[in-house]
Amino acid sequence: MNTAATNWIAACDADEIDEEDVMRFDHDGRTYAIYRSPDDEYFATDGLCTHEQIHLADGLVMDHIIECPKHNGRFDYRTGQAKGAPVCVNLKTYPVKLDGGKVFLGLA
Amino acid sequence: MAGGAKPEFIVIGAGEAGARAAMALRENGFAGKVTILGDEAHRPYERPPLSKAALTDADEPQAAFILTPDRLDEHGIAHRANAPVTTIDRAAHEVHLETGERLRYDRLLIATGARARKLALPGATPESVHYLRTFEEARALRSRLTPGSHIAIIGGGFIGLELAASARARGAEVTLIELAPRLLARAVPAAIAGVIAARHEAAGVRLLLGTGIERIEAVGERHAIVLSTGERIVCDGIFAGIGAVAETALAERAGLAIENGIAVDERLATTDPDIFAAGDCCSFPHALYGGRRLRLEAWRNAQDQGNAAAKAMLGGSDAYDAVPWFWSDQYDLTLQIAGLADEGSETVTRDLGDGARLDFHLAADGRLVAASAVGPNGKIAREVRLAEMLIAKRAMPDKAALADVSVKLKGLLAG
Numbered sequence: 001m002n003t004a005a006t007n008w009i010a011a012c013d014a015d016e017i018d019e020e021d022v023m024r025f026d027h028d029g030r031t032y033a034i035y036r037s038p039d040d041e042y043f044a045t046d047g048l049c050t051h052e053q054i055h056l057a058d059g060l061v062m063d064h065i066i067e068c069p070k071h072n073g074r075f076d077y078r079t080g081q082a083k084g085a086p087v088c089v090n091l092k093t094y095p096v097k098l099d100g101g102k103v104f105l106g107l108a
Numbered sequence: 109m110a111g112g113a114k115p116e117f118i119v120i121g122a123g124e125a126g127a128r129a130a131m132a133l134r135e136n137g138f139a140g141k142v143t144i145l146g147d148e149a150h151r152p153y154e155r156p157p158l159s160k161a162a163l164t165d166a167d168e169p170q171a172a173f174i175l176t177p178d179r180l181d182e183h184g185i186a187h188r189a190n191a192p193v194t195t196i197d198r199a200a201h202e203v204h205l206e207t208g209e210r211l212r213y214d215r216l217l218i219a220t221g222a223r224a225r226k227l228a229l230p231g232a233t234p235e236s237v238h239y240l241r242t243f244e245e246a247r248a249l250r251s252r253l254t255p256g257s258h259i260a261i262i263g264g265g266f267i268g269l270e271l272a273a274s275a276r277a278r279g280a281e282v283t284l285i286e287l288a289p290r291l292l293a294r295a296v297p298a299a300i301a302g303v304i305a306a307r308h309e310a311a312g313v314r315l316l317l318g319t320g321i322e323r324i325e326a327v328g329e330r331h332a333i334v335l336s337t338g339e340r341i342v343c344d345g346i347f348a349g350i351g352a353v354a355e356t357a358l359a360e361r362a363g364l365a366i367e368n369g370i371a372v373d374e375r376l377a378t379t380d381p382d383i384f385a386a387g388d389c390c391s392f393p394h395a396l397y398g399g400r401r402l403r404l405e406a407w408r409n410a411q412d413q414g415n416a417a418a419k420a421m422l423g424g425s426d427a428y429d430a431v432p433w434f435w436s437d438q439y440d441l442t443l444q445i446a447g448l449a450d451e452g453s454e455t456v457t458r459d460l461g462d463g464a465r466l467d468f469h470l471a472a473d474g475r476l477v478a479a480s481a482v483g484p485n486g487k488i489a490r491e492v493r494l495a496e497m498l499i500a501k502r503a504m505p506d507k508a509a510l511a512d513v514s515v516k517l518k519g520l521l522a523g
């Protein structure tokens with residue numbers, strides 16, 4: 001990723017997301033999922049499951065896994081890696097930074 | 109296993125369970141030969157979309173393949189299509205194909221699934237009554253779902269109901285006939301079945317509950333269903349969704365024990381220690397429910413048992429005890445069930461808002477044994493998933509907490 005061209009978009013307040021939880025964020029016609037891990041780090045991925053187009057933000061976060069609410073496909077939200085059937089295509093991830101209590105998403 | 113040569117494992121049935129088992133053999137380090145023999149013309153594909161997106165998508169449907177040719181190659185898995193197995197010769201450790209070819213196995217997995225139960229009624233012929241199990245059947249069915257055509261569905265189970273919803277989405281008129289006084293009598297609580305029935309009626313489906321059928325008659329190019337009330341329903345297509353029958357013929361001929369499906373033990377081994385069975389075709393004792401013997405027709409069970417069977421074929425001794433889980437999509441509603449509702453004697457309801465409800469089923473001793481929910485998928489899925497984890501833990505949660513939507517189930521899990 002060319003960080004020089006990163007466009008930081010303010011997505012939400014950091015405390016809007018509980019620890020070990022996820023929130024949906026829509027921007028410019030696309031949907032993203034923003035995660036807060038149990039160790040209080042923030043991550044972001046594409047918002048839709050790669051199996052069928054389902055909003056991951058309705059799913060369950062456990063440790064560093066987001067589980068899709070439709071058929072329980074699992075991804076590591078830190079890397080986007082698909083963790084087994086029925087999902088086999090990885091999720092795209094996005095850089096995240098915190099600034100002044102806000103979460104910013106780095107979109108190209 | 110015979111020493112020396114590379115071990116050869118064969119999977120009969122290129123479906124959900126067979127495909128998963130073949131992959132899981134590799135994921136668990138098996139380096140021998142893996143062959144999947146399937147009688148269909150395709151690589152393994154997902155069946156759940158056949159009554160959903162395959163019927164409603166604007167574009168001609170494609171099968172949702174589980175494995176790409178690249179993945180099969182990458183994992184060194186041979187898949188043979190159009191290759192029905194006719195015989196298992198246990199003494200010789202061979203399977204016979206229709207062509208007369210014989211293939212040796214060291215260990216064998218039977219994952220032959222189930223087939224649609226055929227309607228036994230006067231006038232029910234392959235021309236008059238259609239079924240839905242395969243991609244070809246979905247495609248044929250789709251071509252009949254045209255605006256203004258009239259489709260009659262026999263059976264108010266999951267497939268019949270999904271078909272009704274999909275047919276309405278395509279503008280067909282739908283009459284659904286069910287013999288029982290309510291929908292999904294064995295599968296879900298009455299309140300949830302009521303929500304589903306109301307949704308179908310709101311969508312314009314004519315629901316005839318508690319209604320018997322006398323016979324089917326040809327009416328020119330069309331057909332009529334003659335009800336026990338005497339009414340004749342003339343329609344452009346009749347579909348029966350009256351359950352599925354485990355595909356056990358091969359196992360039966362090979363002398364393996366059958367008990368409402370190919371009988372396996374808790375590791376999914378049949379009565380022959382080199383032969384295993386998984387998915388819709390097998391019945392197994394469920395450790396979570398006191399060893400009660402179950403046969404499930406559910407997508408996740410097929411995957412989970414595929415994984416478990418692969419481990420058992422490699423010598424593992426774990427008992428299969430995954431919580432049964434099922435979902436169905438109809439219109440904007442999703443239904444999800446975790447566990448076995450009929451093990452419960454008391455129900456506690458959690459109102460999830462937006463018309464979504466979650467029923468917890470508790471056994472007499474207070475143990476959570478099942479959860480059933482209906483509503484928009486995004487409202488129910490997380491809660492059902494957490495309930496499933498509570499069920500797996502054999503939790504005895506506080507009833508007031510279960511009913512109170514402000515109490516997080518995740519918190520109960522930690523407790």
Ligand SMILES: Cc1cc2nc3c(=O)[nH]c(=O)nc-3n(C[C@H](O)[C@H](O)[C@H](O)COP(=O)(O)OP(=O)(O)OC[C@H]3O[C@@H](n4cnc5c(N)ncnc54)[C@H](O)[C@@H]3O)c2cc1C
Nearest residue numbers: 121123124125147155156193220221387388405406407410
């Ligand atoms: C229309 C439809 C909708 C569904 N929707 C849902 C849903 O919403 N939710 C849910 O949880 N479940 C659903 N299911 C159920 C789910 O698809 C099944 O539980 C799952 O497919 C079972 O997998 P399986 O591998 O055991 O069997 P199958 O997928 O049936 O695969 C078995 C394969 O073995 C082949 N075979 C049989 N005999 C032989 C032989 N002698 N030689 C070679 N091959 C053989 C069969 O042709 C088939 O290809 C649905 C099923 C259908 C039909």
Ligand code: FES
Nearest residue numbers: 049051052068073
């Ligand atoms: S849509 Fe996410 S697992 Fe199927």
